[in-house]
Amino acid sequence: MSKRSQWMGLIAVLCCASSGCSASQGSELKLGQIDAAQEFAAGVTRADIEAARLRVNPARVPGELRALVPFAERWGIGDDAIREAALDAATVEEKSKFAASVNPYNARITKWLDSFPQGSDMSDEAAAFMFMQSALDELGFYEEAVDQG
Template identity: 50%
Template sequence: MNTHAIRMPLFVLGFLYLSACMSNTHAGPQHGDIGSSAELTATVTPADIRAAQIPLDPAKVPVGLRSLTPLAQQWGIADDAVRDAMQAQSSEGQKAAFADKVIPHLKEIDAWLNSLPNDGQMSDEAAAFMFMQSALTEMDLYPMEPHDG
């Protein structure tokens, strides 16, 4: 058997494989890449936003706040880039309507969140309400003094 005949095609295949790997021109972020918030936000799709909106159980929310559970599910996204993208993709009217419904309940939300044990464990519902407040802050809609609910 002629070993040179076998080595040459393997060398050529190896070279072609390495060339293809090195010429990867994918512009979007890859796992492990570090990019700006704007770069990450620009890659978020509406499907990504829907996937980040986890189902919440209103029974795990204080009675006075249960009517806000759908808003917490919609706006209370834990992933910063996804939450930023949702905000960027929302109209000013949508943002204002969201703020108008939540702001009157901020003191009650704070009281609930502050009453939870500080053991590093937080229910999905409490986390969503916390991130919903973050969304208000990020959009400069969180008032300096929360209103009474």
């Protein structure tokens, strides 16, 4: 199992745990309670999406990935329901441009994410890139690329 897969699993567990404990939800989500999650996602506003976006310092991103910072800031949302709402609000053209721009860099992104030692904190920048890849995967657009450099 790659470090990326391990990080993704850990983040998914943490996101599920934190969203289930949210005071604004009123009740804890249980396995299989899709309706409650859909209701939450339906209530997500543009302000919620903006507040959930991670701010990325380009100086903390490898040089060859800096062109992707705007995509990481837009799509690198850690909360699953809010990321889903952001994806739902995007046009087909926006999603296509996102996939076409990021997919060629997936191997380099994963290599960068795998460079963080297990058990260490990941930077906000790295987390945004990881969640950006999650967004691609959730759209069904993620392509595993061969590292070109």
